[in-house]
Amino acid sequence: MTAPIRTAVFPVAGLGTRFLPVTKASPKEMLPIVDKPLIQYAVEEAVGAGMTQMVFITGRNKRAIEDHFDKAPELEAELEARSRVSLLEAVRNMVPKNVSCIYVRQPEALGLGHAVLCARPVVGHEPFAVILADDLIDGSPSTLQQMVDVYSEHKRSVLAVQRIPKEDSSKYGVIRADAISDRLYSLSGIVEKPKPADAPSDLAVVGRYILTPALFNYLERIGKGTGGEIQLTDGIADLLKAEQVLAWAFEGTRYDCGSKLGYLMANVDFALRHPEVSQEFAAFLRGHASTAV
Ligand code: G1P
Numbered sequence: 512m513t514a515p516i517r518t519a520v521f522p523v524a525g526l527g528t529r530f531l532p533v534t535k536a537s538p539k540e541m542l543p544i545v546d547k548p549l550i551q552y553a554v555e556e557a558v559g560a561g562m563t564q565m566v567f568i569t570g571r572n573k574r575a576i577e578d579h580f581d582k583a584p585e586l587e588a589e590l591e592a593r594s595r596v597s598l599l600e601a602v603r604n605m606v607p608k609n610v611s612c613i614y615v616r617q618p619e620a621l622g623l624g625h626a627v628l629c630a631r632p633v634v635g636h637e638p639f640a641v642i643l644a645d646d647l648i649d650g651s652p653s654t655l656q657q658m659v660d661v662y663s664e665h666k667r668s669v670l671a672v673q674r675i676p677k678e679d680s681s682k683y684g685v686i687r688a689d690a691i692s693d694r695l696y697s698l699s700g701i702v703e704k705p706k707p708a709d710a711p712s713d714l715a716v717v718g719r720y721i722l723t724p725a726l727f728n729y730l731e732r733i734g735k736g737t738g739g740e741i742q743l744t745d746g747i748a749d750l751l752k753a754e755q756v757l758a759w760a761f762e763g764t765r766y767d768c769g770s771k772l773g774y775l776m777a778n779v780d781f782a783l784r785h786p787e788v789s790q791e792f793a794a795f796l797r798g799h800a801s802t803a804v
Contacts (some may be wrong), residue, residue: 515663516721517564519557519655522626524570524617525549528754529769538573540644542774543780545788549768550576551605553644558610562640562656565612566633568626580605580612609791622740627722628730636724638662641743643718647777650763654719661695661759662721668750671719672696672758673765683715684744686758694757697753703737703744714758717746717765724752 522627527539540550554565567576569778583602590599597792606612617629627641648654671687681704688696700711720743730750736742750756766780767773782792 513570514533516613516638516640516659517562518630518634518637519562519564520568520627520630520641521644522568522617522623522641523549523573523644524568524620526620530774530792536572536657536702537575539769540573541575541579544647544766544774544777545769545785548579549644549647550553552647553642554580554606556648556653556655557640557642558607559653559777560640560659561611562717564633565610566575567612567614568617568629568632569614570617570620576647577612577614577773587728605720610710620734622738622742624730624733624736624743624746625741627743627746628727631727634724638668638721638723641718641720641722645719645767645769647766647768648717648761648763649766654761654763657763658719658721658759660699661757665757667754668723668726668747668756669721670698670716670747670756670758671702671761672714673717673760674713675715677710680705680707680710680713680715680746683717684742684747685710685712686714686716687711688714688758692758694760694762696760698747698756698758701744701748701751701756703742714760716758717761719761720747722747723750723754725754728801729753743791 521536523538527534541548557565586602587599587803608688610721613633615629615633617626625715658671661669671793675683684701686698686701687700688698726746730746732742733745736745747756766777768777783789
């Protein structure tokens with residue numbers, strides 16, 4: 512059986528201003544959670560969900576992402592010479608052999624909707640996924656796998672959503688929707704970063720989307736929206752007039768790694784499970800808890 516969704520799009524051209532100065536010369540998507548960069552978690556989630564074409568929408572200062580998924584002959588030779596077998600495997604098999612990485616340059620950071628539109632020539636007429644690497648979601652099956660399963664059944668665009676405190680609505684795309692079942696909703700509206708008083712619900716979109724290619728027709732027509740940017744949310748609002756769009760309240764723990772606090776929380780949780788450091792790190796935290804606060 513062929514996978515229903517072949518292509519994953521990773522918009523990675525953002526400036527990462529919330530993490531300056533570390534993001535001055537290096538991409539925020541290369542920030543590590545323990546020893547793996549955020550973008551690698553995102554790619555592994557897409558590959559795990561059966562996708563074989565990774566499309567990165569890049570911009571200035573994003574070379575490190577291309578290098579990360581490329582071959583590194585000198586490093587491989589060095590690790591081989593030193594018989595560092597497991598590290599060699601990790602470096603060699605960044606993506607499986609049947610997976611291709613394609614880089615599309617977004618000439619100007621005009622917004623998430625514009626970034627997704629830049630993927631159109633590669634995506635063509637198939638449904639595709641969009642993953643925002645700074646939304647790290649831990650869970651099994653992965654959120655994207657859960658959404659692929661929803662797509663396979665309904666053949667509709669699917670947005671990942673979670674409940675948020677209403678006062679946080681101005682950080683997210685927020686949906687208006689009717690429940691179909693426990694976790695599945697049918698959208699009747701979506702707005703980008705509404706004020707709490709204007710938020711249509713407490714269901715916010717987080718960084719996973721499965722979208723039908725019809726979206727591109729709307730994205731190319733919309734103008735600037737919230738924050739003066741071409742918003743993916745506005746394209747989805749127009750798509751909704753033509754097609755049903757679903758939302759899936761995923762099972763999993765989401766870390767907002769676009770914020771310092773969320774990023775630190777992810778590092779702590781992942782370190783506490785990392786085979787190399789978990790025990791000593793847990794002991795360190797226990798010692799720290801009594802003195803830190
Ligand atoms: C983007 C989207 C927003 C979504 C959010 C999820 O916003 O525009 O609709 O809710 O990602 O993380 P950003 O966080 O890039 O401002």
